[in-house]
Amino acid sequence: xxxxxxxxxxxxxxxxxxxxxxxxxxxxxxxxxxxxxxxxxxxxxxxxxxxxxxxxxxxxxxxxxxxxxxxxxxxxxxxxxxxxxxxxxxxxxxxxxxxxxxxxxxxxxxxxxxxxx
Amino acid sequence: xxxxxxxxxxxxxxxxxxxxxxxxxxxxxxxxxxxxxxxxxxxxxxxxxxxxxxxxxxxxxxxxxxxxxxxxxxxxxxxxxxxxxxxxxxxxxxxxxxxxxxxxxxxxxxxxxxxxx
DNA sequence: CGGTATCCTGTGCGATACTG
DNA sequence: CAGTATCGCACAGGATACCG
Numbered sequence: 692x693x694x695x696x697x698x699x700x701x702x703x704x705x706x707x708x709x710x711x712x713x714x715x716x717x718x719x720x721x722x723x724x725x726x727x728x729x730x731x732x733x734x735x736x737x738x739x740x741x742x743x744x745x746x747x748x749x750x751x752x753x754x755x756x757x758x759x760x761x762x763x764x765x766x767x768x769x770x771x772x773x774x775x776x777x778x779x780x781x782x783x784x785x786x787x788x789x790x791x792x793x794x795x796x797x798x799x800x801x802x803x804x805x806x807x808x
Numbered sequence: 809x810x811x812x813x814x815x816x817x818x819x820x821x822x823x824x825x826x827x828x829x830x831x832x833x834x835x836x837x838x839x840x841x842x843x844x845x846x847x848x849x850x851x852x853x854x855x856x857x858x859x860x861x862x863x864x865x866x867x868x869x870x871x872x873x874x875x876x877x878x879x880x881x882x883x884x885x886x887x888x889x890x891x892x893x894x895x896x897x898x899x900x901x902x903x904x905x906x907x908x909x910x911x912x913x914x915x916x917x918x919x920x921x922x923x924x925x
Numbered sequence: 926c927g928g929t930a931t932c933c934t935g936t937g938c939g940a941t942a943c944t945g
Numbered sequence: 946c947a948g949t950a951t952c953g954c955a956c957a958g959g960a961t962a963c964c965g
Contacts, residue, residue: 695837695838695855696854696855702909702910703834703837703906704834705917706909708830711827711833712828713828713958716824716828717820717821730926736812736813737813738814739815742927743929743959743960744959745928746928747958754923754924756916756923762927767926768928768965769926770926770927780908784904784908787901788824791823791897791898791901792820792822792824795823796819799823799873802872802873803871806872830938831938846946846947858938860938860940860950864937864938879947883945883946884946884947885945885946885948887947887948
């Protein structure tokens with residue numbers, strides 16, 4: 692039996708708190724699909740994320756060791772992001788949830804509408 | 809290849825937007841571990857969630873059809889929550905992420921510390 | 926190209942009080 | 946017991962401008 696009540700020591704909460712924002716999981720999915728990507732590729736792929744939030748998301752993922760960030764000292768600058776081994780390990784789990792979402796969205800939307808009248 | 813760029817039509821975003829708040833996934837996990845639970849049981853199990861946010865989270869999960877809410881017309885009131893079939897189907901996926909979190913938290917915390925100096 | 930720096934706003938969330 | 950109602954605020958996140 693788990694104990695979720697202490698936010699700082701509970702692993703699940705420690706990790707989920709980090710994944711539970713508007714963009715992080717999406718960034719992992721995109722990087723997982725395409726492999727190595729540059730900043731603006733990710734940006735285009737997600738579409739409505741602001742540059743600021745993409746930067747913030749990437750930096751947090753880098754800090755946690757889920758993605759790597761390689762800077763090529765050329766002009767114009769070239770920066771490549773990719774999943775690390777740790778990130779690769781997380782990817783299939785997120786992918787599974789993504790598939791579940793695809794399978795059940797219609798049902799969930801119907802439920803939601805009915806509930807809200 | 810997925811297209812994540814339209815928030816309203818993309819299944820992944822539709823579903824993830826709903827799961828990506830501070831408490832929802834935790835509520836699913838707790839209900840998954842213990843089965844049928846009353847309001848205050850969930851509240852105690854999570855500890856630092858406010859009654860307001862627990863109510864909000866439960867209502868959203870109910871709206872999406874992931875949990876059911878059964879009210880017994882007795883005094884004092886008795887309300888039981890449990891995962892629906894749809895919720896049960898999502899549970900193992902979240903469980904897997906929870907396990908991943910348990911396995912890798914220490915590494916992630918170390919990464920984070922090193923990154924932030 | 927790949928970002929910062931600033932400013933600003935909506936809202937997620939907590940705290941507290943009250944209720945059938 | 947299982948909630949609502951209300952208030953207030955920190956902060957996530959958007960918009961815009963600027964930069965090496």
